[in-house]
Amino acid sequence: MTLASPGAASQDAASQVAGSERPDTPGAGREPGARATSRGPWVTALRKLLQDRAAVASLAALVLIVLCTLAAPLYATRVSETDPFTSNLSGSVVVDGETVDVIQADTGGLGLGTTPIGPTWTGHYFMGADGQGRDVMARLLYGGQNSLVIAGGATVITLVAAAVVGIVAGFFGGIVDAVLSRLLDVLWAFPVYLLAISLSIVTIGRGLVLGPVTISSSSLLLPIVIIGIIYVPYVARPIRGQVLQLKRSEFVLAATGLGVPRHRILVTDILPNVATTLIVFAPLMMALNMITESALSFLSIGVQSPAASWGTIIEDGQGLLYTRPWVAIAPGIAIVLTVLALNVLGDGVRDALDPKAKLRVRKGR
Amino acid sequence: MIRVVLARLGQMAFVMAGISILVFLIFFATPGTDPAARIAGRNAAPEVLAAVRHDFGFDQPLAVQYVLLMKRLFVTGDLTSFVNRGQKVVPSILQAVPVTMSLVVGAALVWVVASVAVGTLACVWRGTVVDKALMILGLIGISMPVFWVGEVANLITQSRYHDTWLFSWVPGLGYVPLTQDPVGWFKALVIPWVALAILFVGLYGRVLRASLVEAYGEDFIRTARAKGLGEGRILFRHALRTSMVTFVSMFGLDFGLLVGGGALLTEVVFGLQGVGYLTYNALQNLDLPVIMATVMYASFFVVASNAAVDLIYAALDPRVRLARA
Numbered sequence: 001m002t003l004a005s006p007g008a009a010s011q012d013a014a015s016q017v018a019g020s021e022r023p024d025t026p027g028a029g030r031e032p033g034a035r036a037t038s039r040g041p042w043v044t045a046l047r048k049l050l051q052d053r054a055a056v057a058s059l060a061a062l063v064l065i066v067l068c069t070l071a072a073p074l075y076a077t078r079v080s081e082t083d084p085f086t087s088n089l090s091g092s093v094v095v096d097g098e099t100v101d102v103i104q105a106d107t108g109g110l111g112l113g114t115t116p117i118g119p120t121w122t123g124h125y126f127m128g129a130d131g132q133g134r135d136v137m138a139r140l141l142y143g144g145q146n147s148l149v150i151a152g153g154a155t156v157i158t159l160v161a162a163a164v165v166g167i168v169a170g171f172f173g174g175i176v177d178a179v180l181s182r183l184l185d186v187l188w189a190f191p192v193y194l195l196a197i198s199l200s201i202v203t204i205g206r207g208l209v210l211g212p213v214t215i216s217s218s219s220l221l222l223p224i225v226i227i228g229i230i231y232v233p234y235v236a237r238p239i240r241g242q243v244l245q246l247k248r249s250e251f252v253l254a255a256t257g258l259g260v261p262r263h264r265i266l267v268t269d270i271l272p273n274v275a276t277t278l279i280v281f282a283p284l285m286m287a288l289n290m291i292t293e294s295a296l297s298f299l300s301i302g303v304q305s306p307a308a309s310w311g312t313i314i315e316d317g318q319g320l321l322y323t324r325p326w327v328a329i330a331p332g333i334a335i336v337l338t339v340l341a342l343n344v345l346g347d348g349v350r351d352a353l354d355p356k357a358k359l360r361v362r363k364g365r
Numbered sequence: 366m367i368r369v370v371l372a373r374l375g376q377m378a379f380v381m382a383g384i385s386i387l388v389f390l391i392f393f394a395t396p397g398t399d400p401a402a403r404i405a406g407r408n409a410a411p412e413v414l415a416a417v418r419h420d421f422g423f424d425q426p427l428a429v430q431y432v433l434l435m436k437r438l439f440v441t442g443d444l445t446s447f448v449n450r451g452q453k454v455v456p457s458i459l460q461a462v463p464v465t466m467s468l469v470v471g472a473a474l475v476w477v478v479a480s481v482a483v484g485t486l487a488c489v490w491r492g493t494v495v496d497k498a499l500m501i502l503g504l505i506g507i508s509m510p511v512f513w514v515g516e517v518a519n520l521i522t523q524s525r526y527h528d529t530w531l532f533s534w535v536p537g538l539g540y541v542p543l544t545q546d547p548v549g550w551f552k553a554l555v556i557p558w559v560a561l562a563i564l565f566v567g568l569y570g571r572v573l574r575a576s577l578v579e580a581y582g583e584d585f586i587r588t589a590r591a592k593g594l595g596e597g598r599i600l601f602r603h604a605l606r607t608s609m610v611t612f613v614s615m616f617g618l619d620f621g622l623l624v625g626g627g628a629l630l631t632e633v634v635f636g637l638q639g640v641g642y643l644t645y646n647a648l649q650n651l652d653l654p655v656i657m658a659t660v661m662y663a664s665f666f667v668v669a670s671n672a673a674v675d676l677i678y679a680a681l682d683p684r685v686r687l688a689r690a
Contacts, residue, residue: 185376186383189667191627194644194660198388201648202395287508294510295630299645314513321516322524329520332513339508347504 048352055348058341065338069144076142079123080135084142085306088133093117093124102133115323127326130316136327143308144334150223150302150309151290157228158285159278162235167274169236170243171266181240188233196292199226200301218304223296227289235281239274246270276353283346287339294335310335373675377668384664385657389431392653421447438658448652457655458640458662464540465639468561468631469623471554476562476569477616483566484573485605491578499570506567514560515634522556538636557635561628565619569612576608583607614674621670625663 049055076084082091091102102125103114116129126137169180187195203222208215215221246252246269255265296302297311305312310331317328401418402409409417418424422433437444438454446452487499522532534552541549580586581604589599619627629641640659647655 182379182383185380186387189380189664189671190384190387190660191622191625191663191667193627193629194663197629197645197648198391198656198660201651202391208395291508291510295512298510298512298630299633311510314510314516318516321520325520325525328513328516332510332517335510335513336505336508340505343504343508 045352049348052348054344058344061341066148069141069148072141072145076138080138081124082135082138084134084138091133095120102129118324119326127330128324130327131320139308139313140330140334143310143313143331146220146303146307146309147290147293150220150293151286153224154227154289155282155286157225158231158235159282161232162239163274163278165232166236166239167243167270170240171270184233184236192230195230196226196296197301200296204301223293223302227292231285239277242274242277243270246273280350280353283342283349287342287346290335290339373672377672380668381664385661388657388660393427434657444654444658446652446655448650454654454658457643458658461638461640461643464637465624465628465641467543467554468557468628468637468639471558472561473620475558476565479566480569480573483570484577487574488577503567503570506563509563511560511564512630512634514563515631518556518560540637557631557637561631569615573608573612576611577604580604580607614678617670617674621666625666626659
């Protein structure tokens with residue numbers, strides 16, 4: 001729902017800009033002498049993206065976040081010096097020359113409960129411990145790896161599946177289109193979170209057994225596949241629409257008239273245009289997937305303990321919210337920063353690749 | 366026109382039937398899942414398991430089970446929960462509806478007012494710092510997971526700053542019926558409203574700004590200026606009105622989704638026992654009759670709001686109307 005359909009109208013807008021030759025396809029620059037300054041649309045788009053300071057900054061932030069999460073093993077062994085995946089209920093740590101228990105008995109109330117150590121703001125237990133006595137900072141870095149892998153993997157699945165479904169439905173039409181479109185209608189009307197939760201709950205108990213293939217319930221593949229599937233209609237429907245529009249466009253009609261075989265039209269005219277749309281969708285879908293993954297993990301049906309993701313850590317911190325709020329706050333900040341960077345980058349990519357946006361800005365002034 | 370409406374109703378019925386079959390297959394035909402095992406407990410003896418299976422009708426063919434379930438849901442209406450036997454499903458949904466309605470209607474009011482303000486101000490001051498700041502804030506709003514916003518809100522209002530003058534009025538988590546105590550109802554819901562609305566304020570504010578800016582580039586605005594109309598009149602009567610088409614259709618879809626239980630995460634975080642909460646509990650217990658009923662309920666609102674938006678669209682935009690005919 002957060003996505004407009006970029007690129008849907010790019011065709012007519014592009015043809016106004018570039019004249020009548022095949023617009024925004026990488027092959028468009030092949031005609032000799034068409035335009036003296038022609039560098040190809042991909043290069044032009046990339047240059048435009050690199051001039052967008054917000055997009056470049058968010059790209060840099062994303063790279064930094066990825067590098068930080070990749071450094072998780074280093075952090076766990078050199079800085080925090082604990083294993084963030086095993087509980088440490090009876091351990092102690094030295095803070096400012098004093099030995100402090102990681103899990104401390106409550107002093108107030110009945111004195112029956114325990115509270116994990118709070119942030120020390122030094123190497124060991126930088127952000128304190130969770131209820132199991134595990135180092136939150138180290139878990140945050142490891143959890144980031146999982147969150148990013150799931151969001152990225154699900155994005156790839158969504159885009160590939162949506163491209164196949166959208167192109168097949170739009171290009172071949174007829175009964176194939178009718179069946180696929182009805183299927184998409186059903187999936188589209190199924191509230192995404194309910195679908196994701198249903199699929200997760202069914203598979204999380206015992207994993208998924210599909211004939212010879214068994215995916216264990218602790219595997220990251222489960223959330224990746226589930227999140228990847230639920231958003232397919234979001235991308236497949238605009239792509240189908242775009243393919244339908246491309247089929248009616250003059251350059252495809254011309255190619256058909258010249259006797260170019262259908263499979264060549266598909267490869268040289270349809271695919272490059274669809275690829276543009278997919279690239280525009282990619283960062284925005286990844287942002288959406290990231291939020292969805294955190295929600296599933298928060299409901300304890302995403303990444304399973306002792307493994308972590310940012311959503312799982314928020315869930316771990318829910319019971320400690322009023323005593324040790326950092327456990328829940330820190331992963332939330334990590335999610336917001338990452339998703340924000342992805343959204344800004346997505347805006348930049350759309351502006352760079354989608355000529356409609358270019359025209360709109362010019363009109364607006 | 367009648368044919369169009371009938372076709373649309375047929376399509377709605379088809380989509381809902383498709384969803385019901387999908388739900389049924391997910392919970393009954395996924396390899397490795399056995400509702401009887403869930404009901405009987407983890408280490409149930411084989412005899413117990415068989416008894417449960419027979420008792421709940423799991424030993425019948427899938428198609429028969431599906432038809433029976435649908436009949437008890439829609440025809441006789443006496444579908445009961447698998448987990449709390451005797452708990453009727455339809456009444457428990459109806460009981461949860463006022464909670465969800467209170468949450469969603471209030472949040473919708475907040476987000477419509479706030480996003481129109483944000484979008485209009487950003488457009489009026491486009492290119493300035495105000496515009497940039499509002500758009501960045503909007504983007505941050507879109508980027509925050511709602512359950513985390515809820516937790517932070519709880520932390521601030523229930524714990525850290527609860528004893529200050531600012532938040533001492535905030536009651537404990539939970540729902541207060543409107544008919545019992547209107548003031549208490551408002552106090553209990555105002556923070557959930559804001560938390561739920563934040564995402565939509567960001568989203569709608571950004572979309573509205575974009576379509577307003579686009580509208581200002583159109584010929585009819587130039588015409589209005591040429592006629593000597595004041596800026597205020599141009600903004601409210603011309604630009605904002607055309608931009609509302611997108612706004613209204615987005616609103617219809619999101620509102621339908623939320624009323625159907627899409628506010629599940631907000632309800633869970635704030636302990637509001639609405640439809641989403643009911644669905645979530647049922648999903649955790651694999652309480653299939655309740656799941657089936659709540660998913661049907663949810664998809665009805667999604668499908669109905671889709672249809673309503675299409676009709677409104679046709680009514681507002683003559684091009685769509687003519688293309689259909």
